[in-house]
Amino acid sequence: MQNGYFQVVRTPGGYGLQIFQPKDGGEDVRLQEVMDYLDRQSIPYDSMSIKKAILAEEDAVCFLERKDCPEIEESCRIEVSEDNLQAIVRFYPASQTGKRATMDSVIKDLRFRNIVYGIQMSVLQDHFMSDGIYCTDLVVARGKEPRHGTDAYIKYYFNTDVHAQPTLKDDGTVDYFHLNMINPCKKGQLLAEVIPEDEGEYGTTVQGAKIRPRQVKKAHLEFGHNIEISEDRRRLTSLVDGHVSLVEGKVFVSDVYEVENVDLSTGNIDFEGSVQVNGNVSSNFVIRAGSNVIISGVVEGAYIEAGGNIIIARGMNGMAKGTLKAGGNIVAKFLENATASAGGYVSTESILHSNVIAATEIQVTGKRGFITGGHVRAGQKIEVKTLGAMLGAPTVVEVGVDPEKKAEYMKMQKEVSEIVKNIRSLQPILANFAEKKSKGVRFTPDQINYLRNTAASMETLNKSLEEKNRRMQELQLEFNPQERAMVQVRGEVYPGTTIIIGDSSMQVKSTYHYCRFERIDGDVKSTPL
Incomplete structure (x- = not known):
């Protein structure tokens, strides 16, 4: 060519x-x-x-x-690319009476332009050893691009996905004995290590200037108790047998307190690490754990609180007093006559006459997969097979608003109502004193002291009312339903069910099948799956 x-x-x-x-x-x-x-x-x-x-x-x-042909020497035009990584020469032939340029003269011109790095001698030789390569862009100098390095990162040797779901069997039920959401670890086990940053390599422009590679980030390990860090501060190992977790970038290992049953033989349990119960938890007993609570049997009307996850292999019959409170997720075979609150999701096969709250999702799956009676709330999504009951047991499901913030709002409503009531009871007292003072009535020291205390109480109440009203306004702004908040039903929805999405609600008056409830144009509407 x-x-x-x-x-x-x-x-x-x-x-x-x-x-x-x-x-x-x-x-x-x-x-x-x-x-x-x-x-x-x-x-x-x-x-x-x-x-x-x-x-x-x-x-x-x-x-x-009409003149003699001028003597024009071979010439060239030198250009440097915008990134200074290429010098391009375009040659123009000498006139028929002119002379060719020399390779030395072109190199001299390049140096005059301060082009000193990456000279492509072979390209120049191809031009001067031939009849010439004209009106063609020839790359006669190539710089060196910088090799950009990579950021340091931390490699974890355990599952860090806090939203991991329980394992589902082929028949649709949950395998509560092989969960992928708890990470057991052994003493001496490597938990995490820093993979160091790669600084990269400098590049060079055709003018010989250095090109700095992009700056890379370092990484460092953060960890809690029961963990040892290596001398070079790059590796974490466990000092105990326990459970490992990652919370806001920090590695934690919790000891495991293991018992057969929680009953009169053990009493209540309050433990900083994880608690593992190989049997059952009897009614009226309390378990508090800084990390996870894992129960292989059934839970009766007990109170269980965990900073991490709560897992109950055979479910909970709360007897209208049992309570679960987890900072992470709750997984149980069933929840009956219980109150449950999770900072993550709730996964179960059935919910019966219970008050259940999850910050993210509630999944009621498996062969039965029903929610009947009670009040079930999730921030984003509720997925269920059967919703409500043929006999019309009042069932309320709610999505789209953070349940904790809504609970805070409801609590503040009651507090504001009480404050307003107290303010109204003090107003006549202060008005009466003001009226008497205007008529010249002289007060005793006890009356003056009472007036001061009443006025101070009024000021405190007004200040508290202002703060709570401000907080309620902030919460109201956050009460717009989350995008794609929905209730998904893979079976039937029976009359007597109330579906709330954000500030919109729908009373189910006829049976629905295989549908999704969403908030559309301000109303709760059903769409087919």
Whole structure:
């Protein structure tokens, strides 16, 4: 392939410009490039004649002037790319009476332009050892691009997904004995290590200037008790047998307190680490754990609180007093006559006459998969097979608002109502004192002291009312339903069910099948799955 080019040549009676057509798919001669060249040489021309010669199918000569052909030496134009990583030379042939340039002169020109790095001698040799490569961009110098490094990162040797779901069997039930959400660890086990940053390598411009690679980030390990860090502070290992978890970038290992049953033989349990119960938890007993609570049996009307997850393999019959409170997720075979609150999700096969709250999702799956009676609330989504009951047991499901914030709002409503009641009881007292004072009535020291105390109480109440009203306004702004908040039903929805999404609600008056309830144009509406 050869680009088209041009040359000033002798012609009968003067000199002209010969256009050499491209070969093997090369580029055509550029009219503007020809005119710029002739302007630099102060040679007069007719652009239309040149254009006609360029468009000709064969090599053609365009007459320029009735004078001797000027002696024009071979020349070149040097350009440097914007990133300073390439120097490009474009050669123009000498006139028929002129001389060729030399390789040394071109190198001298490059150095004059401060192009000193990555000179491509072979490219220059190809030009000067041949008849010349003209009107073609030749890369005669190449800089070195910087090799950008990579940030340091921490590699964890345990599952860090706090939203991991329980394992589902082929028949649709949950395998509560093989959960993938708890991470047991052994003493001496490697938990995490820092993979160091790669600084990368400097690059070089064709002018010889250094190009700094992008700055990379370092990483460091954060950890709690029961963990040892290596001398180079790059590796964490466990000092005990326990459970490992990652909370807000910090690695924790909790000891495990293991018992057969929680009953009169153990009493209540309050433990900083994790608690594992191989049997059952009897009614009226309390378990408080800083990390996870794992129960292989059934829970009766007990109170269980965990900073992490609560897992109950055989479910909970709360007897209208049992309570679960988890900072993480709650997984149980069933929840019956219980109160449950999770900072993450709730996963179970059935919920019966219970008050259940989850910050994210509630999944009621499995063969039965029903929610009947009670009040079930989730921040984002509720997924269930059967919702309500044929006999019309009042069932309320609610999504779209953070349950904790809504509970805070409801509590504040009651507090504000009580404050307003107290303010109204004090107003007549202060008004009575003010009226008597205007009539010149003199008060005893005890009356004055009572007045001061009443006025101070009024000021405190007004200040508290202002703060609570402000907080209620903030909460109201957050009560817009979360995007795609929904109740998804893979079976039936029975009459007697109330579905609330944000501040909109729907009373179900007829049976629905295989549908999704969403908030559309301000109303709760059903759409098919």
